[in-house]
Amino acid sequence: MIPIKHHTGGVTFSVKVRPRAKREAISGIVGDALKVDLTAPPVEGKANEALTRFFAELLKVPRSSVTIASGKANRLKVIHVTGITAEDLRRHLATFEAT
Numbered sequence: 406m407i408p409i410k411h412h413t414g415g416v417t418f419s420v421k422v423r424p425r426a427k428r429e430a431i432s433g434i435v436g437d438a439l440k441v442d443l444t445a446p447p448v449e450g451k452a453n454e455a456l457t458r459f460f461a462e463l464l465k466v467p468r469s470s471v472t473i474a475s476g477k478a479n480r481l482k483v484i485h486v487t488g489i490t491a492e493d494l495r496r497h498l499a500t501f502e503a504t
Contacts, residue, residue, distance in 0.1 A: 410491075415485060417483055420482050467488075
């Protein structure tokens, strides 16, 4: 399991993004980060938009609840999600770890 940091009102965790993939999915774990495949290209913020949309849909939170805390111009990013707990996030991610 990746490290999840609990903050007042939300959580943060690391992701490593692979843009221009064939599908959008969590494809594994790389070090301390989730490996996330996105179909969007890494230009003009499109991959960042796709990443926040992906996690908003996955975690069933409003899109405004998911932000990129650091790494907007890098493949390694830190995601901040408000309105959920670390346990909520672990529960949503458990299905990906089993596969």
